[in-house]
Amino acid sequence: MGEIALSQVKKSFGGVSIIQGIDLTIADGEFVVFVGPSGCGKSTLLRLIAGLEDASSGTIAIDGRDATRLPPARRGLAMVFQSYALYPHMSVRKNIAFPLRMAGVPKAEQERKVEAAAKILNLVPYLDRRPGQLSGGQRQRVAIGRAIVREPAAFLFDEPLSNLDAALRVSMRQEISELHQTLKTTMIYVTHDQVEAMTMADKIVVLNAGRIEQVGSPIDLYRSPVNLFVAGFIGSPKMNFIEGAEAARHGAHTLGIRPEHIAVAEGGPWKGVVGISEHLGSDTFLKVEVAGVGTVNVRAGGEVALRYGDAVALAPQADKFHRFDATGKAL
Numbered sequence: 001m002g003e004i005a006l007s008q009v010k011k012s013f014g015g016v017s018i019i020q021g022i023d024l025t026i027a028d029g030e031f032v033v034f035v036g037p038s039g040c041g042k043s044t045l046l047r048l049i050a051g052l053e054d055a056s057s058g059t060i061a062i063d064g065r066d067a068t069r070l071p072p073a074r075r076g077l078a079m080v081f082q083s084y085a086l087y088p089h090m091s092v093r094k095n096i097a098f099p100l101r102m103a104g105v106p107k108a109e110q111e112r113k114v115e116a117a118a119k120i121l122n123l124v125p126y127l128d129r130r131p132g133q134l135s136g137g138q139r140q141r142v143a144i145g146r147a148i149v150r151e152p153a154a155f156l157f158d159e160p161l162s163n164l165d166a167a168l169r170v171s172m173r174q175e176i177s178e179l180h181q182t183l184k185t186t187m188i189y190v191t192h193d194q195v196e197a198m199t200m201a202d203k204i205v206v207l208n209a210g211r212i213e214q215v216g217s218p219i220d221l222y223r224s225p226v227n228l229f230v231a232g233f234i235g236s237p238k239m240n241f242i243e244g245a246e247a248a249r250h251g252a253h254t255l256g257i258r259p260e261h262i263a264v265a266e267g268g269p270w271k272g273v274v275g276i277s278e279h280l281g282s283d284t285f286l287k288v289e290v291a292g293v294g295t296v297n298v299r300a301g302g303e304v305a306l307r308y309g310d311a312v313a314l315a316p317q318a319d320k321f322h323r324f325d326a327t328g329k330a331l
């Protein structure tokens with residue numbers, strides 16, 4: 001089991017309030033991603049759940065039991081960090097078995113659990129190597145293996161892929177998703193990469209300055225952001241924000257429209273001139289200066305051959321507009 005419930009959790013460092021009162025329930029087996037800009041408190045919140053930091057106030061319950069004052073070792077959670085901190089002089093086998101050895105688990109059972117974890121993580125051929133003889137992705141898998149053998153109630157990941165190159169990040173991201181499908185254990189995953197959040201999460205928690213801005217499934221957050229912050233954070237390329245007369249015409253202080261919801265269309269109502277055009281083959285990203293609207297980013301098809309200085313007409317999809325009031329709240 002791995003249900004985690006936070007109630008009014010607050011944390012200050014030296015009088016500075018960093019976590020501002022978090023209420024959040026994570027269901028058993030859920031894959032939850034904490035996402036937000038650098039410094040918003042993602043790692044701190046994860047460390048509070050792990051017990052590596054003490055909450056200034058509020059409660060943290062694990063499987064219905066108050067764990068607020070429990071030391072990390074008694075919370076039954078396993079943390080996987082960005083720097084994987086493997087023991088360089090120990091084999092992969094010994095590294096994975098380490099927490100079991102510390103807990104005095106009998107040798108045969110250690111062996112069995114290490115083999116099972118190695119199988120899940122495709123590490124069987126590497127068990128007798130040392131960390132220095134592994135790739136970055138393999139090392140990260142060893143660190144995950146060390147967490148798996150503990151059979152935790154939940155896995156806590158803090159930006160586990162940020163040391164890896166782009167291609168490896170994509171494949172490790174898929175491996176962690178598969179691991180979740182295999183183990184069905186609660187996972188909390190911290191990242192500032194909204195693509196990781198969108199692709200991995202059952203539920204995304206968007207944090208900003210120590211507060212929750214919105215909690216929801218990836219598609220909920222994409223379709224129905226509750227405010228400008230979430231609208232601008234979720235989705236890539238970013239949503240366009242338009243102010244002034246064009247927004248007022250739609251009954252909003254700020255009008256939002258995603259680049260993929262604007263078509264290049266002859267006779268479209270927005271007349272503009274192409275500034276930057278990026279031809280990726282699959283897509284064409286345009287930055288267009290539209291009279292009376294401003295600069296608009298457009299995600300067009302790969303076949304669109306527009307270039308710098310070309311005149312273009314754009315047609316935003318009317319049912320895809322997001323409207324926000326002067327305080328940034330969705331209308």
Ligand SMILES: Nc1ncnc2c1ncn2[C@@H]1O[C@H](COP(=O)(O)OP(=O)(O)OP(=O)(O)O)[C@@H](O)[C@H]1O
Pocket residue numbers: 013014018036037038039040041042043044045192
């Ligand atoms: N031990 C500490 N003492 C004082 N301030 C701290 C401490 N740990 C974190 N902070 C501050 O708390 C804030 C949140 O930090 P945290 O590490 O949780 O951010 P984060 O969202 O994980 O950022 P990043 O994406 O850069 O990892 C930051 O302003 C940080 O400087």
Ligand SMILES: [Mg+2]
Pocket residue numbers: 042043044
């Ligand atoms: Mg962090």
